[in-house]
Amino acid sequence: MNPLIKPFRESLEMLDRVQAESVFQQALTTLSPIQAVEQVVVPALEQIGAAWEAGSVALSQVYMSGRFCEELVEHVLPPSDPDRKHQPRSAIVVLSDYHMLGKRIVYSVMRASGFELFDYGRMGVDELVARAQADKIRVLLISVLILPSALRVRDVCTRLKAAASGIKVLVGGAPFLFDAQMWQEVGADAMGHSAADAVNIVEGWMGEMQ
Ligand code: B12
Known part of the structure; x- marks a missing residue:
């Protein structure tokens, strides 16, 4: 366990940016x-x-901690790498909820690892299904942190499959960490525990898609 976790956590809790x-x-x-x-x-x-x-x-401390951390991460994780890999068209999104930090980290790490992907920000089911098909996406990364959003992934997967879009869906975030079977229950193609998992899983799919 890193010894800086404690002072970092304490400064967040005191809202001492x-x-x-x-x-x-x-x-x-x-x-x-x-x-x-x-x-x-x-x-x-x-x-x-x-x-x-x-x-x-208090929830306000949780909220401000999340916001401070978002700013810190935004500054340090490199936005792009010039040597992009040959890869399927990909996009990342937060489905319905307001927890943006996990998506930000996965996006940055994917880009830092040589992937180029659309950042859809935060979207609901209808908008996401329409946009992913319009952009001819092959790999869709969905981040959710609350259970109702995780359950909405099922609608996304069902509609993408009904449209025979061939889009592979990779999910991540707290509900999938809490329940190891949930990604299969909502019809996703895979689940990742971390940003590093996202890179490894998409790299594995690239082999299959060529
Ligand atoms: C910070 C936080 C907030 C902040 C968010 C600020 C922000 N700008 O992001 C605020 C205060 C807004 C908030 C609000 C709420 N929150 Co909140 N929140 C958290 C908390 C403490 C940390 C989340 C976080 O940022 N973690 C750090 C990031 C980096 O980690 P991460 O998101 O998990 O991402 C990592 C991995 O999961 C993975 N990953 C994430 N996405 C993806 C995607 C892919 C494709 C892959 C491969 C990997 C991957 O990689 C990331 C990097 O390692 C969690 C606790 C927890 N254990 O997660 C609760 C938590 C997520 N919140 C929770 C709840 C209930 C709420 C509220 C409903 C509370 C309320 N009563 O109002 C609201 C909901 C708002 C909404 N509709 O979205 C619950 C969800 C429970 C559930 N299963 O439904 C949690 C789990 C707390 C708990 N144990 O109860 N929250």
């Missing part, structure tokens, strides 16, 4: 940006989430 940034910079002296995010930012946010569930922090 300057201190949070300083601890994060300290992490960057020994870790790469993605390591700092996965080893310090993600566990700190998970601990804050657990503290909220236990009633010891």
Whole structure:
């Protein structure tokens, strides 16, 4: 467990943006940006989430922590890599809910790993199904953090299959971490635990699609 998680979490809980940034910079002296995010930012946010569930922090603290972290991650993860891979047309989206940080990280890591993909931001089912088909997407990455959104993935998959779109759907986020069978129940083609999983799974599919 990284020793910077505790001071980072405490500065987030105190809404001390300057201190949070300083601890994060300290992490960057020994870790790469993605390591700092996965080893310090993600566990700190998970601990804050657990503290909220236990009633010891307020939702406003959870919210501001998420926002600060989004800004930090936005700055450090490289937006693009010039040496793009030959790859299927891909897109990433947050389906229906408002938890944007996981998608941001997966998007950045995919791009930093040489993938080019559309960032659809946040969409509902109708808009997503229409847009993915219009853009001729082959691989769709869907991030959700609340259960009702996870269940809506089923509508997306059913409609894409009915349209014989051939789009492969990769899902991730808290509900799929809590219930290991859920990705299959909603009709997705695969589930990833992390941003690194997203890269590995899409690379595996690239082999099959050629
Ligand atoms: C921060 C946070 C918020 C912030 C979000 C701020 C923001 N701008 O993002 C705010 C305060 C807005 C919020 C609101 C709510 N939240 Co909230 N929130 C969290 C918290 C603490 C952390 C989420 C986070 O950002 N984690 C850090 C990121 C980096 O991790 P991540 O998203 O999991 O992503 C990683 C992996 O999952 C994976 N991944 C993610 N997406 C994808 C996609 C693909 C394709 C792949 C391969 C991988 C992948 O890779 C990422 C990087 O490693 C979680 C706790 C938790 N355990 O997740 C609760 C949590 C998600 N929230 C929860 C709830 C219930 C809510 C609210 C309904 C609370 C309320 N009563 O109002 C609202 C819902 C708002 C809405 N409609 O969306 C629940 C969801 C439970 C459920 N299963 O339904 C959680 C799990 C807390 C809990 N245990 O109860 N929340």
